[in-house]
Amino acid sequence: MAIPRMLTFLPRALAGCAALLLAVALSAGPVVAAEPAPAAPVAGAGGDFRSLDGEVQGLKKEVLDLNRDLFMLEEDLLFPANTQVAIFLSLDVGQFFQLDAVQVRLDNKQVANYLYTEREAAALIRGGVHRVYLGNLKTGKHELVAFFTGKGPHARDYKRGANLVFEKGVGAKYLELRISDRQSVQQPDFTVKEWE
Amino acid sequence: MSRAVMATPGRMRAGARALALALVLLPLAATAKPTPEKPAAPPPGPGALPPVPIRDLYYGDVLYYFYQDDYFDALLHLTAAQAANRIAHHGDDAELLLGGLYLSLGQHREAGQIFADVLARKDVPAPVRDRARFFLGKVWYQRGYFDKAVDALQSAGSAGLTPAMDAERQMLLAQSLMAEKNYAQAISVLDHWQVPGVWQAYAQFNLGVALVRNGQFDAGARLLDTLGRTESPNSEIAALRDKANLALGYAMLQTNRPLEARPVLERVRLQGPQSTRALLGVGWAASSVQQYRDALVPWLELHGRNLLDPAVQESYLAVPYAYSKLSANRQAVEAYEAAIHEFTVESARLDESIAAIRRGGLLDAVLRNDKPADSGWVWQLASLPDAPESRYLYHLLAQNEFQEGLKNYRGLLQMEGNLDGWASSVEAFDDMLATRRERLQAKLPEVLARLEGAEREPLQARRTKEESRVDAAGVADAGSPAASGTERERELWARIERMEAALASAEAHADGSADLDRLRERLRLVKGALYWQLSDAARARIGAGPAGPRDVLPGAPANVDPSSPVEATRVAPPVRTEDFAARVAALRPRIAAAHARLATLRQKQADYLGEVAIRELQAQKERLTTYVLQARYSIATIYDRAAVADESRSQAPPKAPAAAPEGTQ
Numbered sequence: 034m035a036i037p038r039m040l041t042f043l044p045r046a047l048a049g050c051a052a053l054l055l056a057v058a059l060s061a062g063p064v065v066a067a068e069p070a071p072a073a074p075v076a077g078a079g080g081d082f083r084s085l086d087g088e089v090q091g092l093k094k095e096v097l098d099l100n101r102d103l104f105m106l107e108e109d110l111l112f113p114a115n116t117q118v119a120i121f122l123s124l125d126v127g128q129f130f131q132l133d134a135v136q137v138r139l140d141n142k143q144v145a146n147y148l149y150t151e152r153e154a155a156a157l158i159r160g161g162v163h164r165v166y167l168g169n170l171k172t173g174k175h176e177l178v179a180f181f182t183g184k185g186p187h188a189r190d191y192k193r194g195a196n197l198v199f200e201k202g203v204g205a206k207y208l209e210l211r212i213s214d215r216q217s218v219q220q221p222d223f224t225v226k227e228w229e
Numbered sequence: 230m231s232r233a234v235m236a237t238p239g240r241m242r243a244g245a246r247a248l249a250l251a252l253v254l255l256p257l258a259a260t261a262k263p264t265p266e267k268p269a270a271p272p273p274g275p276g277a278l279p280p281v282p283i284r285d286l287y288y289g290d291v292l293y294y295f296y297q298d299d300y301f302d303a304l305l306h307l308t309a310a311q312a313a314n315r316i317a318h319h320g321d322d323a324e325l326l327l328g329g330l331y332l333s334l335g336q337h338r339e340a341g342q343i344f345a346d347v348l349a350r351k352d353v354p355a356p357v358r359d360r361a362r363f364f365l366g367k368v369w370y371q372r373g374y375f376d377k378a379v380d381a382l383q384s385a386g387s388a389g390l391t392p393a394m395d396a397e398r399q400m401l402l403a404q405s406l407m408a409e410k411n412y413a414q415a416i417s418v419l420d421h422w423q424v425p426g427v428w429q430a431y432a433q434f435n436l437g438v439a440l441v442r443n444g445q446f447d448a449g450a451r452l453l454d455t456l457g458r459t460e461s462p463n464s465e466i467a468a469l470r471d472k473a474n475l476a477l478g479y480a481m482l483q484t485n486r487p488l489e490a491r492p493v494l495e496r497v498r499l500q501g502p503q504s505t506r507a508l509l510g511v512g513w514a515a516s517s518v519q520q521y522r523d524a525l526v527p528w529l530e531l532h533g534r535n536l537l538d539p540a541v542q543e544s545y546l547a548v549p550y551a552y553s554k555l556s557a558n559r560q561a562v563e564a565y566e567a568a569i570h571e572f573t574v575e576s577a578r579l580d581e582s583i584a585a586i587r588r589g590g591l592l593d594a595v596l597r598n599d600k601p602a603d604s605g606w607v608w609q610l611a612s613l614p615d616a617p618e619s620r621y622l623y624h625l626l627a628q629n630e631f632q633e634g635l636k637n638y639r640g641l642l643q644m645e646g647n648l649d650g651w652a653s654s655v656e657a658f659d660d661m662l663a664t665r666r667e668r669l670q671a672k673l674p675e676v677l678a679r680l681e682g683a684e685r686e687p688l689q690a691r692r693t694k695e696e697s698r699v700d701a702a703g704v705a706d707a708g709s710p711a712a713s714g715t716e717r718e719r720e721l722w723a724r725i726e727r728m729e730a731a732l733a734s735a736e737a738h739a740d741g742s743a744d745l746d747r748l749r750e751r752l753r754l755v756k757g758a759l760y761w762q763l764s765d766a767a768r769a770r771i772g773a774g775p776a777g778p779r780d781v782l783p784g785a786p787a788n789v790d791p792s793s794p795v796e797a798t799r800v801a802p803p804v805r806t807e808d809f810a811a812r813v814a815a816l817r818p819r820i821a822a823a824h825a826r827l828a829t830l831r832q833k834q835a836d837y838l839g840e841v842a843i844r845e846l847q848a849q850k851e852r853l854t855t856y857v858l859q860a861r862y863s864i865a866t867i868y869d870r871a872a873v874a875d876e877s878r879s880q881a882p883p884k885a886p887a888a889a890p891e892g893t894q
Contacts, residue, residue, distance in 0.1 A: 081837065082373070082630055082633070082634065082837075083374075085634075085637070085833065085834060085837055086372070086633070086637065087338070088830055088833075089637040089640070089641060089830060089834065090335075090336055090337075090338050090339070092641075092823070092826055092827060092830055093334075093335075093336060093640060093641070093644060094336060094339055095823060096644045096647070096648065096823050096827065097304060097305075097308070097334075097336075098308075099648075099651075099816070099819055099820065099823055100305050100647065100651070101305060101308040101309050101312060102816060102819075103651050103654070103655070103816060103820075104305055104306075104309050105309050105312060105313065106658070106809070106812050106813065106816065107654065107658070108309075109809070110658060110661065110662075110809055113805075119286075121286045121289070121290065123283065123289060152297050153293075153297065155296065156292070156293050156294075156295075156296035156297045157293070159292070159296045160283065160289065160292055160296070161289055161290075161292040161293030161294070161295070161296045161297075162283060162286055162288075162289025162290050162292065162293055163290070163293050164286075164290050164293075207286055209286060228286060
């Protein structure tokens with residue numbers, strides 16, 4: 034940037050500094066309203082930065098893939114497909130029930146007792162499905178009993194149960210604990226669904 | 230200017246959060262179809278489309294983590310579910326979500342590739358395409374890849390964007406073009422752009438700057454001047470107004486219009502982030518029309534402010550310069566000496582900071598109070614540590630390059646911790662497999678012995694009996710077809726044979742009787758039918774017997790069918806265990822190699838950031854060194870001038886002393 038004429042009579046160092054400030058003042062330009070930071074055009078993103086950034090991204094991707102492989106190995110090892118049973122919990126609407134906790138019993142033995150945080154409950158309301166339990170079962174008949182605790186209509190303490198006798202075959206078994214609103218009676222509904 | 234200097238931490242975090250939330254909406258837009266069985270639970274956010282009905286439980290599992298902003302776990306569960314083919318019903322949704330997750334973890338290259346692949350398909354709805362390109366462009370912009378940002382933002386339409394998002398898209402596009410020094414195109418994007426609310430002010434500001442930089446000074450100045458006179462209903466507009474006035478004021482100084490520049494610069498608030506530069510500029514505007522006394526007012530106001538600010542540093546030279554112009558030489562010399570002292574002290578602090586960075590530990594100090602749970606790439610540093618180098622970190626963090634590098638460093642550090650955890654798990658897997666192997670080796674002989682011994686005898690006896698029955702049936706079958714039949718069938722067969730004998734005898738005594746022919750034919754049919762029945766029954770009885778007694782006799786390899794279920798059961802567990810062991814063995818070196826590379830790359834990143842930091846600090850130090858030299862030179866000049874004046878006075882006839890400027894001696 035050229036040094037302004039009005040500053041040329043100044044000592045050279047001062048003039049240079051003023052020129053720098055002018056550059057700074059003008060480069061204060063671009064701003065983004067949604068992001069209060071001015072997000073000015075950056076001096077960076079040069080070759081060195083991009084090269085290093087590329088290396089970092091490549092390695093991070095490798096580590097993410099490695100994580101996936103390790104995660105799958107862990108599940109295969111601990112919960113083989115032929116004995117695996119996974120129990121999920123979903124919340125549909127949730128107008129009449131605010132979930133606090135769930136207790137799961139398999140063949141009269143408690144296998145999970147989960148207390149939900151506000152953040153987790155919100156994730157369920159938005160459509161997330163929580164895998165409450167992952168374990169192993171022999172083939173044959175089994176009974177699942179789930180107890181749901183929370184606030185029911187009119188913010189009253191509410192505890193309900195649901196059960197299902199199911200047949201565990203050779204493959205993995207998926208069961209879903211569903212909490213939904215029953216508009217006709219203005220009450221929550223608790224069911225257990227078997228997935229193929 | 231930098232985002233770290235300008236934005237308050239709270240607002241910066243709000244911006245980061247906004248990006249994360251916006252990413253959440255991305256996959257939800259993928260299938261905008263009503264769900265009769267499952268009405269949308271939460272009302273969709275502005276511009277968001279109804280949620281996707283969950284058709285695979287594992288997709289819901291991914292969303293459970295995603296909705297908690299736990300992007301790392303969401304990505305892990307998603308990629309694992311895809312690899313295990315557990316979310317087949319959510320193909321495109323999952324791919325878009327994957328792209329969004331990569332984006333939220335700073336993997337913009339990966340995200341860009343996924344988006345390009347998915348968005349190239351014709352069946353992707355336009356709103357999804359627009360959003361994906363918008364977010365991708367935004368991240369390219371924030372990482373400083375302006376050329377790519379321009380491509381993405383230009384190709385994004387408005388269909389899937391909310392009005393605010395579309396406004397942001399246009400603004401980012403204009404800013405990317407300006408960063409690429411393509412001012413003409415930036416002007417065409419911003420000119421006549423009508424946007425709601427505060428966006429209009431930002432558009433006006435950027436357009437003004439673009440016009441000035443494009444050489445259209447008067448047009449740009451008009452816009453900036455209008456904005457600089459705007460009423461400021463809130464702090465955001467007030468800050469923008471300050472920036473407009475500052476930019477316009479300095480542009481006027483640059484074009485030698487000090488009288489116009491001064492009132493513009495005086496409109497900048499005294500306590501805002503632009504105040505120091507505005508005060509300095511007001512001083513220069515006054516001094517350039519020889520109003521040095523007026524110039525001293527803003528310059529002296531700068532004394533006592535943070536010396537790290539270049540405007541404040543410059544004021545330490547500007548003040549004595551004004552004194553000297555006012556012939557207040559003593560004050561000028563004193564002020565120069567004070568400046569030299571301040572600059573020298575500051576320079577020593579800079580040396581200390583540079584040495585501290587060279588010793589290492591800069592980034593560890595920066596990240597000491599970091600919260601590792603925050604896994605998103607939109608993470609921002611909340612506070613700075615109290616360390617020698619911290620004094621200058623605000624300036625360093627102001628640089629986008631430094632911030633992005635810091636995020637990379639932090640990401641690598643987190644991944645090292647992640648692999649440490651897996652390394653422990655893999656050791657546990659090894660122990661588990663060793664235990665399984667031991668149990669198998671201990672149990673297998675016992676099982677085999679049981680099969681070989683106690684249970685083999687009854688099986689063998691049963692086999693002998695069945696074989697005898699089959700053999701007997703075969704022998705009997707050779708004699709008479711009825712041998713293997715029921716008693717009734719044998720009786721019928723015997724009667725047929727008797728009737729055949731009687732017919733043969735009758736034919737010998739009576740030639741060519743038609744009745745005999747009819748009888749013979751009927752008997753032939755009856756015999757054929759019974760023969761068929763006997764054969765069929767015999768086949769069924771033999772087939773229903775134990776098909777292969779050998780199949781249930783493991784432990785005798787020569788006689789064992791390897792495809793039999795029992796054999797498979799005997800062989801499978803060890804094979805499965807060894808298969809797991811092979812997988813663990815293959816993963817262990819991958820962990821070690823990745824860990825080592827992470828450490829190396831993290832050090833490389835730290836070195837790079839150290840260089841950036843030192844480069845910045847050295848630039849500051851060089852500036853201070855130059856200032857010190859300049860101050861000394863100015864002092865010498867003043868002394869020389871005084872000496873010459875003394876000499877002139879000593880040679881000239883004595884006169885009455887001139888009055889010193891008021892307030893300057």
